[in-house]
Amino acid sequence: MQYKRVGRTGLKISEITLGTMIFGKQVNEADAIKIMDLAFDRGITSFDTADAYVAGRSEEIVGKALKNKRHAVVLASKVANRQGPGPNEAGLSREHMMQAVEDSLRRLGTDYLDIYYAHTPDNTTPVEETLRAFDTLVKQGKVRYVACSNFRAWQLVRALSVSEQHNLARFACIQTPYNLITRDIETELLPCCAGEGVGVTVYNPLAAGLLTGKHNVSAGPASDTRFGIDKVYYERYWSPVNFTAVEHLKKIADTHGRNMAQFALAWVLSSPLVTSTINGASSTKQLEENLGALELKLTPEEMKACDDVWLELRPPRFFYGR
């Protein structure tokens, strides 16, 4: 397991982060704690949750699992997604953030967060207000590093400029989707992060499981898998073109006898611009299997073949930048 610096900060995290979005839903508390213990034993020091995951249950379970190892891990949570019906119970206003952080800390059973993410942008709040609130939380010792998720490159740079202009806490990293069939961040966002020293934590590295190769387009989504449980993921990835791409990728992985899921994870892990890959697991067996990706190194031929699959999904067009 490698440990990487988060952007240009001094924080180091394991290259695999354990995702905990399904803890309390597909995975019950007892199993979740087993998975987290195994993750920690295998060298994973970075754990990612959010107030939005299973209405706070994920945070509660994660907090319990980390009781005796709190200072040995980097714990991240998030703010912005709706926590209640009121007009100030969502978004990135100081009003919402100051309450949301207290609620997250309480559920997590801790008095600080290592990383606090703005879960999505909020176009009803000036980014300066958000950054001032984040800065206050850092000064209060409740948060050590601040970050963002689902921002466009221009929104990220604008936030960085406001942080600098007003000497406020600066986004240490951005959490963004990236996998073999979802590579749009390569045009603007990745170069931007490289240029500005912002870390990149990646979600959906297995395209919500599509890249495990275990799903069948004609059989439809299995009811005990994410695609059967959550319409959002079905709409995001379940498409004929994606299944065709997965078939091509399977052939590439099979050529060297690679496990498809490990192959897909190894591809993301190999990107020098990615700080950490957020990988969830529904069982300890699945986590063990996924950790096998750390042993895989893709050959240049395999990388090129993966590029060709992406080019079929996104045939190059005249690009506005040079």
Place this chain on the structure above:
Amino acid sequence: MKALWVSDKYNLARFDCIQSVYNLLTRDVEYELLPVCAAEGVGVTVYNPLAAGFLTGKYDPAKPPPPDNRFGRERTGPHEQDMYWSPANFQAVDKLKKIADGHGYKLTLFSLAWVINNPVISSTIVGASSAKQMEENIGAADIVLNEEDKKGCDAVWGDLRPPRVFYGK
């Protein structure tokens, strides 16, 4: 955005506008560039509004481009062809022609009007190889596209760039 930041920081002249490609077949600027210009008050001047002439609809995929023409000329041809001359684009042009024909507009003027109508666009750069061509093209400023037309154009772009998971929300 980075350049605007530096200008603000050191109190230097600030980019007042950006010149970028934008046309019915080339809309990638809509993800990042146009939103930041709208947010930061930066003008947008558009080049290639007719995709170097491809959106006049006058080319035939079965025939090579004429040698006296932008796509056919030895010096510039291969580069321009790389940018636009493709089966996918020819199919798109056919679909766009049908939408334009629905109002009795020439595809050229319809395509120009689509760019001009966009409120984020400050000015559209149109070349002309003859005064006659220029006279014709100026007519585009008077055309207003309705919602149905725009949806039709969006569908054509949707075929060229099928929507995928977008990293921004």
